[in-house]
Amino acid sequence: MLMLAGAAAQAQTAVVIGGALRFDNDKVWQRIVDEAGGPQARLVVFGTAAANPTRAASQIVEALNRRGARAEAVPISPQLPADKLAAALRDPVLLAKVSQARGVFFSGGAQEYITGTLQPKGQPTPMLEAIWSVYRRGGVVAGTSAGAAIMSRVMFRDAQDVMDVLNGQLRPGLEIDQGLGFVGPDLFIDQHFLKRGRIGRMLPLMVAQGYRIGLGVEENSAAVIKADQAEIIGARGALYVDLRQASSDATLGAFNLQNARLSYLERGDRIDLKTGAVTAAEAKRSSSPIDPSASDFKPYFKDEPFYPDILGDNTIAHAMAQLLDSPAQELRGLAARLGPSGEVRSQPGFEFRLYKGPDTRGWFTGAFGGEDYTVVNVHLDVTPVRVASPLYTRVTAPTPASAPSPRP
Template sequence: MEEEVKGRLIALGGGDDDGLIKLIKSEICSLQSHIEVIATATPQAADGVNSGNAYKEAFEELGCGNAHFMRIDEEHEADTPDNIARIRKADVIFFTGGDQLRLARFLNGTQVLKEMQRRFREEDIIISGTSAGAAVMSDRMIYNGYGHYSLLRGEMKTTHGFGFISKVYIDTHFAERGRFGRLAHAVAHDRDYVGVGLSEETGIIIKNGDQVEVFGPGVVTIIDASDVRFSNISEVPENEPIAVQNLKMHLLVHGYRYCLREHLFQPVPQEQSNVGV
């Protein structure tokens, strides 16, 4: 796994996100903290504006008076001097849900994203997102694979994400949309990756680029291929089912964590367990 970083990732699996917004507010601890909302994942520009402003207002209703909506889409490029300046002073960057391929299309390779990545490595900044905004956080992301078809070679597809963390696949709406197959396929294909499946209304905080802790009422699924003994993925023809031996799975709830570097499941010491919203 990657070297220790100073920033924190907060990712939600989709669904009702009141708990996520309250958690962000409690984590930043200052009502004057600078929050940037990015709704690029929303497919229609008008809907993106509505979504971005709605989240801005949700933070304001909690007393965060320094929340802003940063518009990046077909008509608004990422790398403006104003956007870069705003990212340089942001305490929280929040990505809304929608289509993670849109996020990759409009932000990968930009100076805005490079500045986010730099600050995440070097400073105590919060990078947060829900649904597509969570799936895009790692260096690679899943963008295709449905039901039992996702266990056929070629049906599960991945591409480059934002790289705030590496060697992790984050999948969302995990239990609700039957996404076990595609996450299992992804980590069986890339065995040095750990799969993290987020149920709706449930999420994770990743600290130090390593420690995955749960918030919310549901379950986070961890899929680990580090001890796989056999897989036919490199040999089986396209559209044929895959076979994998010794794929491991863990179920995390609030009060437990998974250490990515050590592949270790453990309880969170009670005095440290402060993310159960």
């Protein structure tokens, strides 16, 4: 059985924000305050990850207090002189302030600043223990961007190049590192997910680290996680990755994966992280589900596109929706680097094959002002491929036929 929360209070809540959280996103900010107890809820803010921690923390404090909280910043930052930082991490006044709070918020920035400060060399400081005490007794831990990355037991430390990760670059202390583990040992978290095509880096890490389930949260959106339940709120959504029935072929010598299952969740959707069961938002449940295997299925899309950059901005979510609501049984996309014409690259590219299974389902609504899909159980194979060089050539004008010579 998956253990997605500690043995402590079941009410403990992790609010995992995918980054780029707008200050006018009332759904997310208000939810953090409400989960911490509502009006006058005491929250503490760590700007530890930020380049300017004082400014970042003060902006977050203001945003929370505008929604009724009593939030204040905790001045813990690796920018402090070493002796002052060591003292702050053990300061009884600061520790009491954190311990008495109902919620903790971590800013964005560099996630290694958070873990390196609160958990140097993997050893928890008194300040981290105080944060855990808030969470264990049913409090809230929220984080955006870097503050979301720390939520799993393993995190991406600095892996901006998705293609490098697909090609095996996952070095401890460089691309990956130890996280703080608030969501438990079995769930992997990633952020800025759809915007930056990070499905390409999540899959190799999950396989390498033994994760079977993962949740990639989009920008300006959040997953509210309680025990084994998650609700998506905010502007967009999140991608749930299930590798429990997936396999790979070690003889290929490059990353590959067969039969991963993907579910795309929009705002208002809920998922049981243990079973993968999805409950669509109320606005979607009011209409009939989209069932491609039903005898009366009437697909909306007619074409079967190929996606030349499957790791593009929101492309994986668009491809899943396109597949769900079309007559196609599968769609394909490519993740590759294209070198100069005539160059043969040593690193392979990767074909992403999305295909329907008997469990593929979904919902649609226009109630949010767009075309919003929830897509459940699209299957995925990732196969290493050699990309032709050049991949394409220009069309040139045909050479005019020579005019016949006039007769003498």
